[in-house]
Amino acid sequence: MKENPFLISGYISPDYFCDRENETKMVTEAIRNRRHLTIFSPRRIGKTGLIRHVFYTARQKKYFLPVYTDILATSSLKEFTECFGRSVLSAIATSESGLKKILKKLASLRPKISIDPVTGEPSVSITVNNKKEAVDSLEIIFRYIQEHRKHFAIAIDEFQQVAAYPEKNVEAVLRTHIQQTSNVSLIFSGSRKHILTGIFSTPDKPFYNSTQMMEIGKITRESYKSFIIEKFKNNSFETESSAVDLILEITSVHTFYVQYLCNRLFSLNVKVDNEVVNKMLFRIITENEAVYASYITLLTPLHFRLLRAIAINGGIQNPTSSEFLSTYDLGAASSVALAIKSLTEKEFITSIDGSYSLNDQFFNSWLKYKGGSF
Ligand SMILES: Nc1ncnc2c1ncn2[C@@H]1O[C@H](COP(=O)(O)OP(=O)(O)OP(=O)(O)O)[C@@H](O)[C@H]1O
Ligand SMILES: [Mg+2]
Structure with missing residues (x-):
């Protein structure tokens, strides 16, 4: 092996x-x-x-x-x-x-x-x-x-x-x-x-x-792309360039999630194309479903709706803007501001380069999937 x-x-x-x-x-x-x-x-x-x-x-x-x-x-x-x-x-x-x-x-x-x-x-x-x-x-x-x-x-x-x-x-x-x-x-x-x-x-x-x-910020997309291609190539595995882009897209170039997805793909021992990547993502989020269900028991209904909105929206710069609140039916700006603070303290979300996004990239994918936009 x-x-x-x-x-x-x-x-x-x-x-x-x-x-x-x-x-x-x-x-x-x-x-x-x-x-x-x-x-x-x-x-x-x-x-x-x-x-x-x-x-x-x-x-x-x-x-x-x-x-x-x-x-x-x-x-x-x-x-x-x-x-x-x-x-x-x-x-x-x-x-x-x-x-x-x-x-x-x-x-x-x-x-x-x-x-x-x-x-x-x-x-x-x-x-x-x-x-x-x-x-x-x-x-x-x-x-x-x-x-x-x-x-x-x-x-x-x-x-x-x-x-x-x-x-x-x-x-x-x-x-x-x-x-x-x-x-x-x-x-x-x-x-x-x-x-x-x-x-x-x-x-x-x-x-x-x-x-x-x-x-410490994220590793650049270009560096990670070369690293991934090189590691697969050194082991005589083919990778499609667009599939590597997809890996980095799904994981938002967040180190652990990139490593995890690549680790799982590597062990498949097949050519890495978009279909293989999507299938693996689906497998990972299905495996983790019990964990996500337990996350949800920790959340209030507003926290859950807000996380799902951030996931579906692909991050959000201004979570209290009237457009974001009405698109995702989140209610009062003051409650959302408090929810953002609480979710940040609990490390569910983080603000990078002025935009809020979920920390757990696979949970993010699962919320998008459940929200119908996978
Ligand atoms: N530059 C890198 N190249 C490849 N893999 C990396 C790199 N940096 C970290 N990793 C891997 O990514 C994962 C997460 O990294 P690490 O544990 O260093 O993060 P962390 O910021 O210390 O996380 P935490 O806040 O949970 O302690 C680890 O599995 C580590 O092996
Ligand atoms: Mg650490």
């Missing part, structure tokens, strides 16, 4: 990665100039992939020591510290011959070492029992970073999560350490734009104006 070149999770190597040349340069340049960065974009556009790509290259060139940590599954300062500590200490342990040094110098953190059965690399975990221990442990970890001569680039993915912790001083605690540690560049990343801008662009917040804000 041929190896599928279209990844739908994780990162392997530049071979599987489309474009992002400018973004890669921008992130690398910010780190090498010791600036902190906040990367944000709607869900599944490719923030994590970009960070992984930058770190992959950096690891080979040894520009800096990359540390990646994902805090999505954390719900308190204690859990943050365990997650952050594990990522930082494991990265140091992997890059340093003297594992014993960590055990000795950081004995107060009670580090536990295990060996990853797949990579054979050491992983160092710490246990934190309460908030006081968390604050002390962070102090020790940042001091340990400062003692190294290496430059660290530490990515904290899904950073908006800290806004949901019960402790309200997490940002202030982190900000103090970051200011005192000169050999570290932080990359904060996440998809909840209003929470991230709340953290980084509100004057009375600790992180106000302390990072370079970087919004």
